Amino acid sequence: MGNPAPDIRVRMTRRTALALLAGAGLAACTSGGDSVADTSPTVDPDAGTRAEVVAQEWALVALYDAALAAPSGRADELTLLREQHIEHARALGSTPATPTPSASASVPPVPSAQDLAAAEADAARARVNACSRAVEPELARLLALVGASEAGHAAFLKAAFS
Amino acid sequence: MSALGEAIAGEEAALYAYGLCGSRLFGADRDRALGGLAAHRARVLQLRDLAGAASIAGTPGGYDIAPPAGEAGARALLADVESRLAATYSDLAAATSGDERTNAALAACECEVRAIGWGGDPEAFPGHPTD
Numbered sequence: 001m002g003n004p005a006p007d008i009r010v011r012m013t014r015r016t017a018l019a020l021l022a023g024a025g026l027a028a029c030t031s032g033g034d035s036v037a038d039t040s041p042t043v044d045p046d047a048g049t050r051a052e053v054v055a056q057e058w059a060l061v062a063l064y065d066a067a068l069a070a071p072s073g074r075a076d077e078l079t080l081l082r083e084q085h086i087e088h089a090r091a092l093g094s095t096p097a098t099p100t101p102s103a104s105a106s107v108p109p110v111p112s113a114q115d116l117a118a119a120e121a122d123a124a125r126a127r128v129n130a131c132s133r134a135v136e137p138e139l140a141r142l143l144a145l146v147g148a149s150e151a152g153h154a155a156f157l158k159a160a161f162s
Numbered sequence: 163m164s165a166l167g168e169a170i171a172g173e174e175a176a177l178y179a180y181g182l183c184g185s186r187l188f189g190a191d192r193d194r195a196l197g198g199l200a201a202h203r204a205r206v207l208q209l210r211d212l213a214g215a216a217s218i219a220g221t222p223g224g225y226d227i228a229p230p231a232g233e234a235g236a237r238a239l240l241a242d243v244e245s246r247l248a249a250t251y252s253d254l255a256a257a258t259s260g261d262e263r264t265n266a267a268l269a270a271c272e273c274e275v276r277a278i279g280w281g282g283d284p285e286a287f288p289g290h291p292t293d
Contacts, residue, residue, distance in 0.1 A: 080284060081284055083286075084284060084285070084286035087286035087287070088286060091286075091287070124271055127267070128264060128267040128268055128271065131255055131263065131264070131267040132260075132263055132264045132267070137256040137257065138256065140255050140256045140263060140267075141252045141253060141255060141256035142252075143255075143267070144251065144252035144255035144256070144266065144267040144270045145248070145249065145252045145270065145287045145288060145289075145290070146286075146287075147267055147270065147271055148248040148251075148252065148267075148270040148271050148273065148274035148288045149274065149284070149285055149286055149287065149288055151271035151272075151274055151275050152271075152274035152275060152277060152278045152282075152284055152285065152288065153284055154275075155274075155275040155278040155279060156278045156284045159278065159279070
């Protein structure tokens with residue numbers, strides 16, 4: 001991965017996920033649990049799952065960055081897909097990683113549309129696995145949605161670039 | 163309604179939409195519609211099996227959906243139905259665990275893949291428009 005580890009704040013993570021779900025018309029209650037999180041940040045049983053998925057989302061953003069560095073007639077589509085991975089990472093509570101010059105040494109060679117489609121399909125499978133492991137139902141819901149999005153990305157890339 | 167009930171209702175609605183749209187599609191789109199129809203039939207049987215004797219409402223006689231005008235309208239309706247059903251399956255994933263949850267998450271992926279196949283736009287959160 002070329003990205004520095006993005007910071008992950010456990011409580012923001014919960015809030016953001018709940019905000020997303022509330023926006024989807026689902027009842028979400030944030031009144032309880034805050035004081036517990038204040039004193040013991042390790043109480044989140046999903047912290048490892050979230051951190052893993054967030055890192056994979058930023059790796060996908062870096063992959064699109066590498067693809068977009070080469071001239072392409074499909075930059076608009078690639079940019080749209082890239083931005084959706086940033087939305088995924090944000091919904092999981094992460095903030096954008098700041099690109100650093102030192103990361104350029106590890107930037108992958110220009111990935112093809114097939115490479116991107118394969119990475120999206122892998123990501124969708126990983127999201128389904130992470131969804132199965134999630135303790136909080138709200139996280140399971142978010143991961144199922146993110147996995148569906150990425151499965152759709154893979155299908156879109158295969159159709160648009162074949 | 164329970165998440166399982168919502169998923170069954172969503173599958174029934176998808177079957178109805180495919181029936182409505184199938185006759186307006188031709189060639190490769192007709193084949194795609196038949197594939198989608200078969201997939202939804204299999205899923206609704208699976209869900210009804212899961213529900214067992216639980217009281218789940220029967221199939222409604224019809225839906226308040228205007229018949230699509232032409233092929234483009236049929237494709238757009240199916241893209242919308244599939245994308246919404248992906249969100250419904252995400253709700254089911256939240257309400258279940260183990261194999262049932264894995265199945266629900268996989269079904270959400272399959273729905274979104276079909277939505278894209280019908281020409282739907284890629285979405286960060288399928289079935290949840292951001293604005």
